[in-house]
Structures are given as C-alpha cells and as structure tokens.
Amino acid sequence: MSKNKFITEVLKSGGTIGALSPSSSFLAEKMLKPIHFNEAKCIVEFGPGTGVFTTKLLEKMSPDAKLLAFEINPAFHEELKTIQDDRLIVINDSAEKIDHYLMLHRLETADYIVSSLPFAMIPDEVVDAILKNAFEALSLKGKFIQFQYSLNALSKLKAMYTKVKINFTFLNLPPAFIFICSK
Template sequence: MEIGRFMEQYIKNPKTVGAIAPSSDKLACRMIEDIDFLNATYIVEYGPGTGVFTEKILDKKKDSTIFIAIEYNMDFYNILKDKFRDRTNFILVNDSAENLKKYLHKYNIDKLDYIVSGLPFASLPQDMSKKILSVTKEILKDKGEFITFQYTLFKMKLFRKHFDRIKTKKVLLNLPPAYVLKCKN
C-alpha cells in the first residue's frame, strides 16, 4: 500500500519526492548504524517520506531523546502522523527543511546531534539545496553528524562545500542502489 502511495507522490512531485519506492530496510540500517542512540539528545530527520528511517530511529532512541521529523509533502505527513501518533518525544512538522531553525527555536533546541536526510538533493533546486546544507552545518553540534543518501555522487562537490569530512558507503540492496554519506564539520 505504501509503495503505491509513494509512486503516486513521485509522479505528482518528482523534484521533491525523488524516488519511486520507499528506501529498503538494508539502506535504513546503513543510515542509522553509527548513531550513538545512548548519548543522542536531539535527532532530526529531513524528508521522512513514509517513515522507513523514522521507524528505525524511533525504535532505537531513548525515550528522553527529542526526535523531530520534517516532511514537506502533505500526503506523507498524514501517513506519518497516523503511523507514529503515540511515540514519545516525537515531533512531526509539515514544512521544508529550509525552515528547521524556526522549529528548533520553538522547542528551545540549540544544536543537534544527528540529522538524517532522505532529501533528493540531485533533484532539488540548487538554491534550496545550498540553504538546507548551510542550515544543517550551522545547527549541528561540534561532533554532530549529517547522514544522507543519494543515488549518484554528482552532488559531492556541493556536500564538500559544507562539510570537511565525508565517508561514503554504497548500498546495493536498494531500488535503485544508493550511496550513504556521513558528513561531519
């Protein structure tokens, strides 16, 4: 059912959805494998879609960890709202990741431990990508990490403009195969 809705949203909004199917379990595991859930206080997810990464993070985070998911697509937002309505310290926002600082201010959060992203930087407008990455770098703690995935590496130059250290791993068991980028200042 989620695959059908995902495909429908991709057809309607290919620039902001960026994939024809939700991420695989293998990709989700690779995305969150290095998160220190024991010590993370604040985690944000950009573009959770139907919640593949969201569910893994919610299952592993401490109850006291604040987790904000920011989803632009209203249909995906409604799926997530329904799916995770009873989760502790989970804040779901219907807006663009460009505006995250507004919500951090609202919840009195200064810096983040981790930002996990499902955003399709390859298809987002260049100005939007730059703004999101600038905000991301600014709001991460000194040892914070930005974790994203991309289907190609042609936007690496953009990521390198914002982050000094980037580790890349390829995940073949995903449709299509993807690269996980773990970025630090």
C-alpha cells in the same frame, strides 16, 4: 502506506520525491549505523517520506530524545502523524527552517541529521540554504547523514564538512550512496 499509494504520491509530487519505491531496510541500517543513540538527545530527519527511517530511529532512540521530522508532502505528512510516539515532532515545512523549529521546541542543536532529500531534484539555491542551515544547526560532534542515488552532492558536502565518508548499498532500489559528514 501501500506501494501503489507511494507511486501515486511520486507521480503527483512534481519532482519533490526522488525515489521510485520506499527505502529498503538495508539502506536504513547503513544510514543509522553512525548514530550513537545512547548519546543523541536531538535527531532531525529531512524528507522522511513513508517513515521507514523514522520508525527505526524511534526504535533505537533514548526515551528522553526528540526526533524532528521535516516532510513537505501532505500525504506523507499525514501518514507520519499516525505514528504514536511523544518523542516524534512531525513538521510540514521546508528543511531549510531547521533553526526556527529547533528554537521553537527549545532544542539548542541537532546531534544528528538524517536526510533523504533528493538534492538532484531541488533547486541549487534551496539545497545550498538547507545545507548551510543544517551545518549551523548541527552540534560540533554531530553528523549529517545523507543518501543519494549519485555522487552529485559530494562536492557541496566536501566544501562544507571537514570529513565526508562514503558508503554504498546495492541492496536498495535503486542502489544508493550514503554520505556521513562531520564538522
């Protein structure tokens, strides 16, 4: 997807897209670093947008792993569907329905959840439902990995997870915080 088309989608989104440009490869590298790809059988991605993280996840995933990608923006959803990989399941629905889609695809839990959702732009009750359902869908040793442009979500994440590690990258526009959460 071109940068102009991305910006058009941002302007049309009514606040559901929280970025001004697609995520950088530097951010993707930091987001994916905590993932043990040789052990991961189910990875879930919330808000994949143009697929920057999606393609990098697929490059590193095991041949028998699955990637469920939740994207509500119709243009991004269509773009993601052009990725030819049998391990990828593109879902045009809210991330709060993670449990339904895991069950639908006969997956017990998610080993990792990689989230790009702009929590600051989503109503609190929806954020709370997404976080609660993600926590419940995550395996005991799993990790919830979220990036944000501020520390606003930190208190919600710390209230839910026993360990929240924070990384930061200047090499993204805008610079981003990465939260790595463990049960």
